[in-house]
Amino acid sequence: MSLLKSLWIALRGYFRRGRAESEMNEELQFHLEMEIENNLRQGMSRAEAERRARVSFGGIEQAKEASRDAWGLRGLADIARDLRLASRSLARSPGFSGTAILTLGIGIGACAIMFSVIHAVMLKPLGVREQDRLVFFWENNLELGIDQFTQSVPNFVDYRDQAESFEALLGITSGSINLSDGNNRPVQASVVNVSAGFSEVLGWPMITGREFTANEDRPGGPDVVVLGESLWRERYGADPNILSRTINIDRQPHQVVGVISEAANFFSEVDVWKPLAADPSKVARDDHWVTVIGRLASGVTIEQAQAEVDILAAGLREAHPDTISGWGAYLEPVYDQVVPAELSRGLTILFAAVGLLLLIACANVANLLLSQALARDHELAIRGALGASRWQIMRQLLCEAAVLATGGTLLSLLLASWGVGLLRLHPQADAMLRGEQIVLNPIVLLFIVGVGVATVFVAGLVPALRVSRPDAAASLGTASRSIGLSARQSRTRSALVVVQVALSVVLVVGAGLLLHSYQQLQQTDPGYRSENVLTFQITPDNSAYGEREHRIGFFNRLKSEIGALPGVAAVGITSGLPFGDGTTSLNVFSRDPSAIAPEDSIQASWRIVDTSYFATLDIAVVDGRGFEVTDNGNDPVIIISRNLAERFWPNESAVGKRVSPGRPDNIYRVVGVVEDIRLQDLTGISERPQMYIPLRHWTGWPTVSFAVQAEVDAASLAGPVREVVQGIDAEQPVFNFNTLEELTGTATRDPQFQSGLLGLFATIALILAAIGIFAVMQTIVTQRTREIGIRMALGAQSGQTLALLFRQGSRPVLLGLLVGAPLLWPIGLLLEQQLFETSAWEPTIFGAAALTILLSALLAIAMPARRALRINPIEALRAE
Amino acid sequence: MATSPNDLLQGTLGLLALRALRDESRHGWGIQQRINQIADNVLSVNQGSLYPALIRLEKQGLIKSEWGTSEAGRRAKYYSLTAKGRKQMDAEAANWRKFATVVDLILETA
Structure with missing residues (x-):
């Protein structure tokens, strides 16, 4: 404390030294004049009085110097002088200084960029309040090998009412809706159904209005919505009177009660928020589709909470043995889910890389400083010979490093903000940085300054130690004649x-x-063929296309009118494109003798496809046939991939064999075998074998994807395709x-x-x-x-x-x-x-x-x- | 200079300055005059070393200073004792007396 205090006094003195100087002068002047007056009173002449006053005072400059010493400012003043000296000497060789500053700027800047990314992605990835207290609350079924699965509505309601380890449990489901309001073109909008209190629990502020009340979050509650900020700005022009508006969701009027900040972005941007209104009486207990996030009560650890939900899960299993036997509960820190190990490993590698880069930069600056110092060997040797201590010479060199590091740090700030801007141009990086998180927040700044200070020592110490031990005799005697470096x-x-x-x-x-x-x-x-294929999605409105025949008619019309557009070669429909959103898979069993035991199954991805899908994507049919319009479910048929076929029936054709996807009472006859494709993992490591079900059999899949093979630039077809759809149904x-x-x-x-x-x-x-x-x-x-x-x-x-x-x-x-x-x-x-x-x-x-x-x-x-x-x-x- | 009374004073200048401020606050010249007066001009204070000593005393928190107006109506810096300074002065004076007594004793018996 007293050290801090004297440092403060010294610093204050240092910065006020101009005033202190003038006060000291005034005080000494006053003293002299009093002395002179005193002498005059004793009858001396003016000249004599002044002379005597000076003599009896002693050396005025010495007194001033002694006073300055007494202020204790010497050390600081010296360092300030060294810094000035260093700046001047660096300014004399701008080529050298420029190179060194640029080098350090790049080194520190690269570190700053990576640290910003890591800070945004790994240290504070969620943009939620107290992320450490948030957990995903999954159900799991170890017998079936399921580590984490969404909860069923009745289970969620039971956990929500019984668990005490949580301040709140939020149920979340997401989907898409048809949004119309008479003014604009109807759009497909993303919707999240969520429990009341989510804004408060997750720390997402409301821009205007309020979030849902508990009364609205109940079965049969009023039709209310909260809008996402960007939807509000883009579609409604940030209308301040939005709260008085009603909008149509799937053609039902809903009252807008609030607009939530765009910080409300957990999985991806959300247009519309609706109350979850979980109704356990309407949904089966084994229908798992609610994602649950819990906020741990204050002071409760995740282990304690896990212990509690284990007990609750056991109780539920006992109460409902027919529906949820084998299902348990599993808590996972939200962080682990959002920052997968792979991502943090990749970032760690990059961060290590910039660390190395900075070391290289420091070595460079050390090298430059050395070469600079060697050129001044003579000067330093003279200083040493004149009595400069080793510490004084070291200090001078460290000061030069400090000036360079300061320049480098300032430059790095520029480079870093510019670099992060560049990074954002890359969609992946932009997604990782989550839009709003900017490089120059206080923590990143602190990091940059810390790195800058560290570089002073890393870059400055080697030259300082080396040069501060010059061999004066050798340097002075022979420096100018030396051949080669010492x-x-x-x-x-x-x-x-x-x-x-x-x-x-x-x-x-x-x-x-x-x-x-x-x-x-x-x-x-x-x-599959990816070149020149346009894709888009449609969620046929249930009120218009709920009937199977209407739906098929709608699809057929779309296919034939899009297919008739100039430049279109083929049109196919699927429930999910490769690397599109969403994955679907089921365990498939063999119903005929096969290489896999009847009770064992293979996990296979499945997609619903129409008759022309394989042709549109150039997926080869290697055995049997593709789908035909007669495959309408009366005699359930399936097409499997070569990998699946070979695993079941390595030595014979799979065509004609029977399989059961998911449940034993689903029996499908294999009519064809197609080549495997990459659906979700380009490396193929985690890719599953595939199976396909005809669209005319499973018609009700909500959102279907179209693939349009083009003979012209695929992207240019988007406009015409949109016109075709609007021409058929302007509300779709x-x-x-x-x-x-x-x-x-x-x-x-x-x-x-x-x-x-x-x-x-x-x-x-x-x-x-x-x-x-x-x-x-x-x-x-x-x-x-x-x-x-x-x-x-x-x-x-x-x-x-x-x-x-x-x-x-x-x-x-x-x-x-x-x-x-x-x-x-x-x-x-x-x-x-x-x-x-x-x-x-x-x-x-x-x-x-x-x-x-x-x-x-x-x-x-x-x-x-x-x-x-x-x-x-x-x-x-x-x-x- | 080597054996002038001033050498003796170096260590005790602070104590003398504190003593000079015991009864009233003074400016630097006044402190010097007061010391000379008390010491009956036997000890003369090196005026140049008085000011660094005052700065040290102020840094130790024994005296405080403020600008005021002198008898002649001029701006001058006045020093006065702080409570801590008063305590310190008493302690140092006691020490000094003890020291002087011992020196006396040595001189008497030597």
Whole structure:
């Protein structure tokens, strides 16, 4: 405390020293005048009185100096002076300072960018209040191998009424609705049905109005809605009187009671919020479709809550043995769900990469500082000889590092905000950053400043320690004549280059591996045609197309009118496109003798498709036939993928065999076998075999996707397609226009993002390392000018001179490659899981990386070496 | 200079300055005059070392200063004792007397 206090006094004194100075002058002046008056009173002449006053006072300047010492400002004033000195000396060599500041700016900036991303994604990913207290409350069924499943409405209501570990349990279901209000075109809007209190529990503020009351969140409650902020702004022009409006949802009028901030974005943007109004009497207990989020009561740990819900679940199982036997409860921190291990692993890798980058940048600056200090060897030696202590010389060098780091930190702020802006252009990154979270929040700023301070020491300490021990006699005696660097200093600088090269090896190889893996992934054949296919979705309105015949008629009309558009080659319909939203799968059993025991099943993805789907996507039928219009469910048929067929019947045709998807009483006859495609995992690792059910059999699937194979640019068909739909039914929304290529591309976004960033970091690392090598070579050439001159005068060929310089310059580079090689072991282990069809020990990538580094090193050596060749021997010798 | 009374004063200048401020607040010149007056001009204060000493005393919180108007109507910086300074003065005076007594004793018996 007293240390702080004296520091405060010293600081205050320092900043007020102008005033303190003038007060001191005034006080001493007053003293002298009093003394003079006193002397005059004793009868001295004016001149004598003044002289005597001065004599008896002693040295006025000494008194002032002693007073300043007494203020205790010397240390601070010295450092301020050193900083001024450092700034001045750095300003004298703008090339050097600029390079160093740019280097640090890039290093710190890269760290800042990655930290912003990590801060947004991993540390504070949700934009909810007290995310640590939020848990997903799943049901699980370990017998069936289900780890987490949504709850059934009756179970949710029972848990909500009984569990005491939670401050609140929110039930959530989502879907889409037809939104119309007479003014605008009807649209398909996303809807979330949620329990009352969600705004309060999740900390999402209301822009206007209120959220649902408990009275509204009950079966048979009033028809009320809360609008999402962006829907309110975009569709209703931020209408301030929105609360007096009624809007139609699925053609039913609903009263708007509030608008919620766009922070309310848990899974994706939500247009309309409705009360969940859970009605346990209307839904079966084994119909699991409510996602439940709980907010733990204050002081309750997730383990305690788990213990309680285990007991409750056992009670429910006992009470309802026929419907939920085998089902339990499982709590999962929301964080684990939102930040999957894969994402945090990818980000950790990138963060480690920028850490390395910063180290390389620091080594560079250390190297530059050293070369700068060596050029001033003479000056520093004189200072040392005149009595400057080692600490004083070190302090001067650290001050230079501090000035550079300050410049670098400021530059990094610019680069970081610019870089984060660039990152946002990438859809994956933008999604991760969740729109609103900006780079320059206080925590990120604090981080940047901390990193900046750390760089002062990392970059400044090596040169400070090295240079503060100059051998005065040697420097003063021979500095101007020395041939080559002193062995010790050149070793230090070479060591820095070795470090830079070794770290670059790690980054370049890492980037090479990820890029190779990304390329492999991109070249993977997904098994279907994705080029020039337009996709869109329709949710046929139940009030108009609830009847099977109406629905089929609507589909047929759409197909024939879209198919008649110019440039359209084929139109297909499915319940879910590859890499579209939503996945559906069922356990399928064999009903005929097969390689799989009758009681065992295979988990297979299923899709509902129409007769032309396979043709539209170029999915080959390898056995049997595709679907026909007569496959309408009277005689249930199914088409399975080759993988599923081969697992059931490895040695015979699957056509004609019977299978049961889901339940034993569903019996389907296999009429065809198609090639497997990638539906949700481009790497194929987690991809399941597939089966298809004809659209005319399962007609009621709510939202269907259309695929339109085009002979023209697929995207250009969106307008005509929309007109066709509106022409058939002006009240029917059509949405989610995409190309199949874009959908497939979502599967490579993560790897593209990661490998792209790592590639960028590796490139920067290479450039920095090259700058380091360049700086060392530059000094070598300068210091050996005379030697080279002598050699040339003695008849050395330029080839020999070049060889000499290249030998000297490439030695630390080769050493760096050697030192970097063992570092590849941990990198390989770290990256192994991220790689697709790429070995972490791919020799070609190692070779290419080494070659890249060598080439950039040679380039960095070549420029100073070329200068050496232009040395004129006569001038070089005369210069001495 | 080596054996002038001022050397002796260095360590005790602070105590003397505190003593000079015992009864009233004074400006720097007044403190010096008061010390000379008390010491009956036997000890003369090096005026140059008085001001650093005052700054040190102020930093220790023993005296405080404020700008006021002198007898002659001029702006001057006045120093006065703080409560802490008064306590310190008593303690140091006691110490000093003890020390002086011991020195006396040594001189008498030597």
